Amino acid sequence: MKINEKKLDLRVARTHKLLITAFRDLLSEQGKLFSNITINEICDKAMVHRTTFYKHFEDKFALLSATLTWVLQDYLQMSIEDRLRQPLQSLSRFMLENLLEPIVQNQKNDKGFTDFFKNYIGDISRRDFLELKRRGKPFSPPIELLAEYHSGVISLLVTWWIYHLEEDVTAGQMDEYYYQMVNEKIMLD
Structure with a gap:
């Protein structure tokens, strides 16, 4: 594996972790319902740009699947x-x-x-x-x-x-x- 590939893998893993953690926290937040949580809210909480979100996940259902798998x-x-x-x-x-x-x-x-x-x-x-x-x-x-x-x-x-x-x-x-x-x-x- 090249060094650049390793850095890329670490960046992908970091982005996934940020998005999953932010989504997990939003899902656990009192009164926050899954149906009402927006991609923008997730991105803001994760401090990740919206276009970055879509590079990693198709939609919030794909992120929910990844979040449940992680949990x-x-x-x-x-x-x-x-x-x-x-x-x-x-x-x-x-x-x-x-x-x-x-x-x-x-x-x-x-x-x-x-x-x-x-x-x-x-x-x-x-x-x-x-x-x-x-x-x-x-x-x-x-x-x-x-x-x-x-x-x-x-x-x-x-x-x-x-x-x-x-x-x-x-x-x-x-x-x-x-x-x-x-x-x-x-x-x-």
Whole structure:
């Protein structure tokens, strides 16, 4: 690698970090809704020119995806089995210890954000189920249906949990609720 390429990579990484950090802070700011945050606000907070923003991200949805990936980087590096076996406990290690909780707490009433978050979790689920299928695990329902169902349940539980933080419901209890709800006997017994 040439020295100029290394400098360029560092500048790109620095710009991404500035934009992601600024956006994360805006998303966490009380009363700031994702749908109302503008590219200009993000750029002003990051001290980055608007044209620079568009050199790195197509729109604020692309930046939101990068922000969630950055916030959840440790979660995404966990084994698929751990993420699926204890979905809320594994997510809570990162949700409550970093900035995901304030973001989701502040954005819980913004339909644009909640729809995006559900789709983001759905993409993770889809990749996880496809990887398990590639490893030889048989699934009778279609992967798309599994991913849609799983992401819907997980995003619903995360949102419910954040609405009820003051009730001190543990991640273990949330996983118990998850398993009770995905068990067909709850409806049939």
